[in-house]
Amino acid sequence: MKYIFILFLCILGACNQESKSNIDTDQNENPEIIKEEFQTILDEAGIKGSILIWNENKYYSNDFELSKKGYLPASTFKIPNSIIAIELGIVGNDSTIIKWDGKSRFQKRWEQDLSFKEAFHYSCVPCYQEIARTIGVQRMKTYLNKMNYGKMIFDSTNLDMFWLQGKSRISQFQQISFLKIFNEQRLPISKRTHTIMRRLMIIEDNKEYTLRGKTGWSVVNDKNNLWYVGFVENDHGFYYFATNIEPGEETNLDKLIELRKTVTKEALIEIGAFK
Numbered sequence: 001m002k003y004i005f006i007l008f009l010c011i012l013g014a015c016n017q018e019s020k021s022n023i024d025t026d027q028n029e030n031p032e033i034i035k036e037e038f039q040t041i042l043d044e045a046g047i048k049g050s051i052l053i054w055n056e057n058k059y060y061s062n063d064f065e066l067s068k069k070g071y072l073p074a075s076t077f078k079i080p081n082s083i084i085a086i087e088l089g090i091v092g093n094d095s096t097i098i099k100w101d102g103k104s105r106f107q108k109r110w111e112q113d114l115s116f117k118e119a120f121h122y123s124c125v126p127c128y129q130e131i132a133r134t135i136g137v138q139r140m141k142t143y144l145n146k147m148n149y150g151k152m153i154f155d156s157t158n159l160d161m162f163w164l165q166g167k168s169r170i171s172q173f174q175q176i177s178f179l180k181i182f183n184e185q186r187l188p189i190s191k192r193t194h195t196i197m198r199r200l201m202i203i204e205d206n207k208e209y210t211l212r213g214k215t216g217w218s219v220v221n222d223k224n225n226l227w228y229v230g231f232v233e234n235d236h237g238f239y240y241f242a243t244n245i246e247p248g249e250e251t252n253l254d255k256l257i258e259l260r261k262t263v264t265k266e267a268l269i270e271i272g273a274f275k
Contacts, residue, residue: 034061035061035062037062037270038060045259046251047245047251047259048248049063049244050062050067052067055238055271068173070169070170071169071225074227075217076214076227076229079201082116083197084144086193091116094117097114097116098113098116098127101126110122120201132159136159141154147188148178154168201230209273209274211231213228215261228241236272239273241264
């Protein structure tokens with residue numbers, strides 16, 4: 001009986017390893033192609049960082065070393081946070097209203113009742129902090145482990161801030177891996193959650209393409225770090241992207257909000273995602 005139990009544990013371990021390898025193999029199996037054009041795009045914008053794009057089993061970037069470096073996920077964490085909230089029924093759907101508590105907030109547009117879709121696209125930090133607290137530490141850990149989402153470090157003391165401050169980290173490669181797994185319906189979530197989430201993430205939708213994604217911005221020791229992650233769907237397939245940038249010495253911080261999107265779109269045009 002003892003040996004049967006040991007055999008069972010070995011089989012279970014092998015299954016878990018195989019499951020995890022299904023998530024982690026994309027980066028190893030896909031060739032990495034340096035795109036100097038991406039660096040030119042960043043240089044002309046006067047910003048530092050890297051752009052990583054996956055299409056047709058190939059990765060494209062100006063700097064693969066930077067693309068493998070971990071950063072705080074900032075508001076890009078609203079993607080997994082939303083998935084967990086929908087899956088657990090904490091939020092019904094993208095039309096669910098999140099009530100304003102009447103308190104003063106960092107942005108005026110947060111000072112109102114918001115639909116879940118508005119909270120996502122307005123990046124309403126207080127809204128998602130409340131959602132994280134409702135999810136709780138154990139359920140948050142369980143789902144993030146299942147989804148293999150970067151390396152999130154948190155406990156009850158920082159459950160509502162760990163994606164903005166602290167030691168949590170995720171790389172551009174990990175962002176794209178997560179987005180691919182989600183889009184290919186390989187996450188351990190219901191089809192309903194997947195459908196609602198795909199609708200929630202839409203930024204642009206027209207006859208030529210659909211763009212889904214999320215931005216993020218963290219400040220650590222007065223150092224600004226900005227994200228733009230997502231994927232483009234068109235008649236030719238999918239283009240997954242993860243852009244991480246920092247301001248240059250003369251960068252206007254107000255322009256960074258749009259610059260992360262602008263440089264990403266230019267890189268996607270270079271790859272052929274847009275006409």
